[in-house]
Amino acid sequence: MRIFLSGRPHRYENISVADGKKQNGLATDATRVSYINYDEEDQMEVYGYTWSSFRSTLTWLGVILTLGTLRLVFHWYPQWLLYATHTPCSLSTATKLLVVDNYLGRFKTYFVKEVKTISTDGASPASVASEADETSTKNMRDVLFQGVRVQLNNGSSKHIKNVRAVWIKKLCYIWDEDRSEFVKLAGLDKGLTKAELHGYTGLNEYQQHLRRIVYGLNDIPVEVQSLLKLLLLEVINPFYIFQLFTLCVWAAEGYYYYLVAVVLMTSFGVISTIIQTRKNQQNLRDTVQSSDVVTVWRGADKYEELATTKLVPGDVIIIPPHGCDMHCDAVLLSGTCIVNESMLTGESVPVNKTSLPRLTGVVYDPKEDINHTLFCGTKVIQTRFYGNEKVRAVVLRTGFLTAKGSLVRSIMYPPPADFKFDQDSYKFIGILAAIAAIGFIYTLVLKIERSIAAGDVAIKALDLITIVIPPALPAALTVGKLYAQNRLQACKIYCINSRVINVAGSINCVCFDKTGTLTEDGLDMWGVLPVEERRFKVAVKDTTQLKREPLQLGMASCHSLTLINGALSGDPLDVKMFEASGWRLEEPQVADQKKFDLIVPTIVKSPSGRGSDEERQHLLRHCRYAGLFAFRVTVIVLSVMHRLPATE
Numbered sequence: 001m002r003i004f005l006s007g008r009p010h011r012y013e014n015i016s017v018a019d020g021k022k023q024n025g026l027a028t029d030a031t032r033v034s035y036i037n038y039d040e041e042d043q044m045e046v047y048g049y050t051w052s053s054f055r056s057t058l059t060w061l062g063v064i065l066t067l068g069t070l071r072l073v074f075h076w077y078p079q080w081l082l083y084a085t086h087t088p089c090s091l092s093t094a095t096k097l098l099v100v101d102n103y104l105g106r107f108k109t110y111f112v113k114e115v116k117t118i119s120t121d122g123a124s125p126a127s128v129a130s131e132a133d134e135t136s137t138k139n140m141r142d143v144l145f146q147g148v149r150v151q152l153n154n155g156s157s158k159h160i161k162n163v164r165a166v167w168i169k170k171l172c173y174i175w176d177e178d179r180s181e182f183v184k185l186a187g188l189d190k191g192l193t194k195a196e197l198h199g200y201t202g203l204n205e206y207q208q209h210l211r212r213i214v215y216g217l218n219d220i221p222v223e224v225q226s227l228l229k230l231l232l233l234e235v236i237n238p239f240y241i242f243q244l245f246t247l248c249v250w251a252a253e254g255y256y257y258y259l260v261a262v263v264l265m266t267s268f269g270v271i272s273t274i275i276q277t278r279k280n281q282q283n284l285r286d287t288v289q290s291s292d293v294v295t296v297w298r299g300a301d302k303y304e305e306l307a308t309t310k311l312v313p314g315d316v317i318i319i320p321p322h323g324c325d326m327h328c329d330a331v332l333l334s335g336t337c338i339v340n341e342s343m344l345t346g347e348s349v350p351v352n353k354t355s356l357p358r359l360t361g362v363v364y365d366p367k368e369d370i371n372h373t374l375f376c377g378t379k380v381i382q383t384r385f386y387g388n389e390k391v392r393a394v395v396l397r398t399g400f401l402t403a404k405g406s407l408v409r410s411i412m413y414p415p416p417a418d419f420k421f422d423q424d425s426y427k428f429i430g431i432l433a434a435i436a437a438i439g440f441i442y443t444l445v446l447k448i449e450r451s452i453a454a455g456d457v458a459i460k461a462l463d464l465i466t467i468v469i470p471p472a473l474p475a476a477l478t479v480g481k482l483y484a485q486n487r488l489q490a491c492k493i494y495c496i497n498s499r500v501i502n503v504a505g506s507i508n509c510v511c512f513d514k515t516g517t518l519t520e521d522g523l524d525m526w527g528v529l530p531v532e533e534r535r536f537k538v539a540v541k542d543t544t545q546l547k548r549e550p551l552q553l554g555m556a557s558c559h560s561l562t563l564i565n566g567a568l569s570g571d572p573l574d575v576k577m578f579e580a581s582g583w584r585l586e587e588p589q590v591a592d593q594k595k596f597d598l599i600v601p602t603i604v605k606s607p608s609g610r611g612s613d614e615e616r617q618h619l620l621r622h623c624r625y626a627g628l629f630a631f632r633v634t635v636i637v638l639s640v641m642h643r644l645p646a647t648e
Contacts, residue, residue, distance in 0.1 A: 034091055036099070036173060036182050037153075044101045044168070046182065048094030049086035059084040076238060079110040092180060099168055107416045111168060118174075119162045120148060120210050148210040151313075152176065153184035155191035160214055169413050170400040172215075185214070187313040187329070187397035194369075195360040198333055200394045202297040202316045211312035218311040218328055218398035220405050222285040222412070230274045239474035240266070246471035249462045262472050269478035276485065276498070283494070288408050292327060294318070297392060311395050319391040323380040328395045329402045330374045331356050331364070335391030336384045338564065343377045344403055350381055350569050377404035382564055414500075429469065436468035525580040528555075544582040544607065556583040556604045582607045 037043045059081070063071045074081035082098055091097070099111040149159050152174060164175040166182060173182040188197065203211070225233075234240070243266060250259045295318040296306045303318065308327035311317070317330060319337060337353040356364070356372040366373065374380065374393055383391040399405055440461050447457040470476075481498045488495055495501065527541035530551050546552035559574035563585060568575050578585065586603045 034181060036168070037184065042101075042169075044099050046091065046100075047098040048089045048091040049082055049096045049098060050089045050093060051095055052085060052087045055087065056085040072236060072241070075236060077110075078112045082112050091175075091182065092177075097166055097182075103416055109416070113166045113168055115164055115166050115175075117162060118160065118165045118214055120213055121161060148207070148214060150174075150211075150214055151186045151188060151190045151192065153186045153190055154179075156183075157191060170405070170409055185401075187215075187401050188394065189329070189364060189366050189396045192364055193360065194356055194362050194364050195358055197331060197356060197364055197394055198358045200314055200316055200333075202299040202302075203312070203314050204298060208310070208312055208315065211314060212310065215312050215398055215401075217309050219291070219309050220288050220400060220402075220408050222281065222288055222408070224278065224281045224285055227274060227278065230277055231270070234270050234273060237474070240270075242469070243471045243474065246466040249459065249466055252459050253463060262475070265472065265479070266475040269475040269482070272482045273478055276482065284408075284411065288404075290325065290327065292325060294324070294327070295320075297390075311398055313395050313398060315395040316392055317395060319374075319380055319383050319393055321383050321391075323382050326374050326376050326378050326380060329376050329397040330393035330395050331369070332372050332374065333392045333394055334385060334389070337374065337391065338381045338384075338562075338569070339374060340379045340381055341375065343379075344375055344407070349571050350564070375404070376402035377407075381569075432469045436465040439464045439468060525576045528580075543580045552581055555581040556606075561585060578604075 034046050034048075035043055036046050059070075074084070079098055082096060086096060095115055097113045097115060099113060101109040101111070103109065149157050151157050156176075158174060158176065160174075165185075166173050172185040174185050175181075176183045188200075243262070247259055247263065250256075292308045293305050294308050294311065295303050296311070297316040297318060298304055311328050316333070317328075319332075319335070323337075332353055332355045334355050336355065338350050339353050341351055352371075353374060354372060356369060373396070376397075385391050397403075397405075400409055443461045443464050444457060447460060452460075481501050484501045485495055485498055525543075527539050528543055528546070528551060529539050530537040530546070530549070540546060543552060543555065555577050559571070559578055561568050561571075561574050561578055563569070568578065568585065584605045584607075586605060
C-alpha cells in the first residue's frame with residue numbers, strides 16, 4: 001500500500017495499518033522507505049536503525065574470532081556493520097540512518113550517519129560575552145528562553161530549542177515532527193517575502209549566538225588527512241590485501257626476485273598516490289578557505305566589526321564603497337553594487353546588482369531575484385548610493401549552503417562518472433576468480449591423488465590463484481594514472497579526481513562551441529557589415545569611416561557600459577563595439593560611489609568632440625529607443641570539432 005505524507009510518498013512493504021505502530025495518526029514500520037530531498041536532483045533514500053546490544057556482542061565476538069578480518073570487511077562495506085549491530089526502526093526513534101544515493105538508478109552509494117541533537121538550552125550569557133551587565137544578561141536570558149526560528153527547505157519555519165538533526169554531504173537535515181521526515185535546513189532564501197527580508201534590522205549578539213549554534217561557523221572546511229591516515233586507507237584496499245596474500249605465497253615458494261620487484265613497484269605507487277592526494281586536498285583547502293572582517297549592523301546606529309566566519313543568516317552587513325570579497329550569500333536592501341561573478345560563471349563581465357524591491361506578499365525567489373543577490377566567492381567592485389548612505393545587505397546563506405559551498409560540495413562528492421568502469425572491473429576480476437577456483441580445485445584433487453605432501457599441495461594450489469589473478473594489477477593502474485596526471489600538469493591541467501582519467505581515455509570526439517572562450521581572453525573586432533535596403537554592403541573594417549551613418553551611432557550609443565575608475569566596464573562585446581566606433585564615453589564628474597540614481601545622463605561624444613545636428617538627432621533617437629529595440633549585433637565565431645584518432 002502507499003501512504004502520502006504532505007505530498008511525499010512513503011512506501012510500506014507487505015504490512016497493513018493494523019500491523020504497524022501508530023505515530024501521529026499514521027502507520028509506521030521499520031520496512032518503510034523514506035526520502036530526503038524528494039523529487040529533487042539529490043533525492044536519497046533513508047532508513048532508520050537503532051543500536052542492539054545483542055547483535056553488537058555477537059558481531060564483535062566474530063571480529064575477535066576472525067582476527068580482525070570481519071572488521072576489515074565492514075570497513076569496505078560500512079552498511080554491513082550497521083546491519084550487524086543495529087535493528088531497523090522508524091525515523092522518529094532512529095539513532096543512526098542509512099542513506100542510499102541511487103545515482104540514475106544504476107549506481108548506489110551508502111552513507112551511515114549518526115543522528116545528533118541540536119540544543120540551545122546549554123547557551124548562557126557567559127558563553128556569549130565575558131563582560132555583561134545586568135540589563136544585557138536579562139536580555140540574553142529572554143532570547144535564550146524564546147529560542148530561535150529557522151527556515152526549512154520546504155518553505156516552512158521551525159522553532160528550535162532541542163531538535164534531532166543529521167549531517168549528510170555537509171548539509172544539515174532537521175527532524176520535522178509534523179511531517180515525520182528529515183528536512184534540509186535552509187537560510188533565509190526559503191519561505192520569506194521580500195517585505196520580511198526588508199524587515200531585518202540587524203541581529204543582536206545573543207540572537208546571533210543562537211543561530212550560530214544551529215548553522216555553525218560561516219566557513220567551508222576541507223579536511224586535509226594526515227599521511228598516516230592516507231596510508232592506512234590506501235593499503236587496506238581489497239586489491240592490496242590480496243597482494244599481501246600473494247606475497248606470502250611467493251615467499252613460501254622462494255620467488256624472491258619477483259616478490260621484491262612487485263613490492264618496489266607497489267610501494268612507489270602507494271607513496272605517489274598518497275602524496276598526490278594530500279597535495280590535491282591542500283590545494284582545494286587553500287583555494288576555498290578565506291576570511292575577512294565585515295561591518296554588521298546591530299540596529300539603530302550601532303555597528304560592529306566582526307569576523308566573516310561568525311556571520312549567520314539574518315545578519316545585516318555593510319558593503320564598503322570600494323567593494324569587498326563576499327563570504328556569504330546576501331540580498332541587497334539598499335543601494336546598488338557592481339559585481340565580478342567570474343568565480344561562479346566564468347565570465348569576467350561586471351554585473352550590476354540592485355536593491356530588492358519592498359513588496360508585500362511576494363516571496364523571495366533565488367532564481368527570479370538573482371539581480372538583487374550577492375553570491376559568496378564573488379567580488380564587489382564598487383557600491384553606489386545617495387551621498388554617504390550605507391549600502392546594506394541581509395545574509396541569506398552561510399557555509400556550505402552558499403553558492404560557493406555548493407560548488408565545493410560538488411567537488412568533494414562528485415557524481416560517479418566511472419561506475420561503469422568499476423562494474424566491468426569487478427566482472428573481470430570475478431571471471432578470473434571463477435577460473436582460479438576451478439584450477440584450484442583441479443590442482444588440489446590431482447596433487448592429493450599423487451600423494452604429495454599437504455604443504456606442497458596447498459602452496460601449489462594457492463600459487464595458481466596468484467597466477468590467474470595478476471597481483472600487480474592495482475600497482476600498474478596506479479602508476480598509469482599518476483603518469484597521466486603528470487602529463488596533464490605539464491599542460492597546466494590539474495585533475496582533482498584521478499578516477500575520471502579512465503573515463504577520459506575512452507573519449508574519441510571533443511566538440512567546442514567557441515574557440516575564443518578556450519584560447520583567448522577577450523574578443524577582437526574584425527569589422528562590420530552594413531545593410532541597406534535589405535542588402536549587405538561591402539564589409540568595413542575601419543568603423544570610424546562610417547561618419548554620419550546610423551550604424552556608427554548605434555555602435556556608440558546602444559550599450560550598457562559605465563566607467564569605473566576611469567576605465568570602460570561592461571560586456572566585452574559592448575566594449576569592443578564602442579571602442580571600434582571611435583567615440584568617447586563621459587559621465588558626470590562625481591565620485592563613482594555617488595552615481596546612484598543620477599538625473600544627469602551618460603554622454604557619448606564623437607572623435608571630433610562635437611557633432612552635426614543630424615548626428616545629435618540620430619544619437620538621441622537611438623538612446624531613446626535603446627531600451628525598447630536592442631541594437632542587433634551578429635557575432636560569427638568558429639566552431640571546432642576535433643576528432644581524436646581511433647585506437648587500434
